[in-house]
Amino acid sequence: MRILNASGCLDALAAPDVARQLDAFVTKTVTPLPREGSAPPRIAETAHGMLNAIGLANPGRERFLAEHLPRLRELGPPLWVSVGGFCADDYAETCSNLEDIEAIELNLSCPNVDEAADSAAEIVAACRRATGLPLYAKLSAAHPDVAEVARAVAAAGADGLSLINTLRGVALDRRLRPALARGSGGLSGPALKPVALHAVTVCGEATGLPIVGMGGIESGRDALEFAACGASDVALGTVLFADPGAPGRVRTELTAACADAGVVNPEDAAGLRKSPETQRKVPA
Amino acid sequence: MPSSASPSTHRVTGSEPVGPYTLLRLERGGLDPGNPGQFFMLEAPGRLLPRPFSLCLAPPGELAFLVDPIGPGTEALCGLGTGDEIAVLGPLGCGYRLDVDRPLLVGGGIGIAPLPYLAEKLGGSPPVVLGFRTEEHAEAAALLPGAEVAVDPVVVTELIGPGFDVMACGPEPMLHAVAALCPTAQLAWEAPMACGYGACYGCVVEIDGALKRLCLEGPVLDAHRLNGHVRYLVPAESAGAVSR
Numbered sequence A: 001m002r003i004l005n006a007s008g009c010l011d012a013l014a015a016p017d018v019a020r021q022l023d024a025f026v027t028k029t030v031t032p033l034p035r036e037g038s039a040p041p042r043i044a045e046t047a048h049g050m051l052n053a054i055g056l057a058n059p060g061r062e063r064f065l066a067e068h069l070p071r072l073r074e075l076g077p078p079l080w081v082s083v084g085g086f087c088a089d090d091y092a093e094t095c096s097n098l099e100d101i102e103a104i105e106l107n108l109s110c111p112n113v114d115e116a117a118d119s120a121a122e123i124v125a126a127c128r129r130a131t132g133l134p135l136y137a138k139l140s141a142a143h144p145d146v147a148e149v150a151r152a153v154a155a156a157g158a159d160g161l162s163l164i165n166t167l168r169g170v171a172l173d174r175r176l177r178p179a180l181a182r183g184s185g186g187l188s189g190p191a192l193k194p195v196a197l198h199a200v201t202v203c204g205e206a207t208g209l210p211i212v213g214m215g216g217i218e219s220g221r222d223a224l225e226f227a228a229c230g231a232s233d234v235a236l237g238t239v240l241f242a243d244p245g246a247p248g249r250v251r252t253e254l255t256a257a258c259a260d261a262g263v264v265n266p267e268d269a270a271g272l273r274k275s276p277e278t279q280r281k282v283p284a
Numbered sequence B: 001m002p003s004s005a006s007p008s009t010h011r012v013t014g015s016e017p018v019g020p021y022t023l024l025r026l027e028r029g030g031l032d033p034g035n036p037g038q039f040f041m042l043e044a045p046g047r048l049l050p051r052p053f054s055l056c057l058a059p060p061g062e063l064a065f066l067v068d069p070i071g072p073g074t075e076a077l078c079g080l081g082t083g084d085e086i087a088v089l090g091p092l093g094c095g096y097r098l099d100v101d102r103p104l105l106v107g108g109g110i111g112i113a114p115l116p117y118l119a120e121k122l123g124g125s126p127p128v129v130l131g132f133r134t135e136e137h138a139e140a141a142a143l144l145p146g147a148e149v150a151v152d153p154v155v156v157t158e159l160i161g162p163g164f165d166v167m168a169c170g171p172e173p174m175l176h177a178v179a180a181l182c183p184t185a186q187l188a189w190e191a192p193m194a195c196g197y198g199a200c201y202g203c204v205v206e207i208d209g210a211l212k213r214l215c216l217e218g219p220v221l222d223a224h225r226l227n228g229h230v231r232y233l234v235p236a237e238s239a240g241a242v243s244r
Ligand SMILES: Cc1cc2nc3c(=O)[nH]c(=O)nc-3n(C[C@H](O)[C@H](O)[C@H](O)COP(=O)(O)OP(=O)(O)OC[C@H]3O[C@@H](n4cnc5c(N)ncnc54)[C@H](O)[C@@H]3O)c2cc1C
Pocket: A173, A174, B039, B051, B052, B053, B054, B055, B065, B066, B067, B068, B069, B070, B071, B072, B073, B074, B075, B110, B113, B114, B189, B190, B191, B192, B193, B219, B232, B233, B234
């Protein structure tokens, strides 16, 4: 089980020592044109989570390829580039410009991108034609039937799934005004974990694709729960803010959590969940 | 990033009231106190995200922070007792430049926090002017013996004479007033911060005309660099006054 960062939750150039603890570094979502992002305030703490409205701030495709990517290559960890856009051609053109990286993550849960199953599938199909690199489709659990979206992107040629992106929410300040300038934002952190575990379970069953599980992972035990639901790899997001040492810590804790659960490898935990017999023996 | 990529655990060695604020002392352990104006992310017990605090004092073997209890995180920190432990990351960001000829330290309310350590590093008892909302808040001036103090309705900017290299920290309206008076001032700004080390992009403010991360560029900035409003949520009841 590899430990990655969740897109948008780490700047490897600002914190190279944190990035070097990872099995692969995932970039913040890159869009065709530069985006300054949302006005501040952009973040607010909520019960067991936080809201963010960063607004996909990024340098845009051209500057990312010319200035950021070469510097990221020097860091060491394999690279995943998160690609965003507003139509299938946006995504495909960025994909066709990428080479010598480990994988591409398609952020199909962007603002202004229609999240209907066929649109996500159209984007994946266009990117499939544009690149031979492994394509991971990052989905939102806001869709009423995320397994249906997963099936559609699998049929369109996705090699894997990244699950899940944030869920839209609102927080109010003391005087009952939205805490974020943009009004609403994406909910992340431990509050998201049960939703993420469900999405990983049903999308895995629907497609059999490898899954990078994320949403509220804070400990090795959390990572093992994602493995038990069928995730092959995990990504750490919000936990990195409080603990930039989380990748190393979670890796160490994962070994202990495996021993506690009586499995040799995290992958073996997937079998435990399926058998009601052993399921009862997994410590709470 | 600080020398270590992970936060370290530090024991509380003392917690004492200073007017309405709390001076929280932590065992220093292996942490470097950094430059005045730099900050540390302190675990706020029971909260998901850590909170940023300027270093107030660096007594031997300790790091001390002055905390204003304004919400759940700061209240949790003020509730800590000797022997409790919290995670600490830092020093972070860019502090004050110390290569100035005629320093004048200007603080408003809890903005006094970084000034005792700044005064110590500058050496030679630099002049200090402080502004507070009430007499009770003004008790914090005891941290800077010899400081000139203004209490509402007098504002601290009235105490700033000409010809000084101003180094200020305080609420936004005060910083904007100081910037208008002293275009070369060094000002310590605030923004909500989730990480403090450039990971979340949550702390952006308009710096040099573009949205940039305050945790990396600042929190101390030359006055001319911050041309926009931070637009941070200064509670309306304290806007225009010298402390929040
Ligand atoms: C670099 C830096 C250094 C700081 N140094 C100190 C220090 O030495 N001592 C100290 O007491 N505080 C300091 N602060 C402010 C402190 O971090 C916040 O007060 C704290 O994060 C609030 O957390 P909370 O959970 O108590 O309140 P929250 O629930 O987060 O906030 C309560 C209310 O205060 C407002 N608020 C929150 N954070 C800020 C802020 N940064 N500025 C203005 N209003 C805010 C909120 O909008 C809300 O209305 C510093 C901030 C920064 C960015």
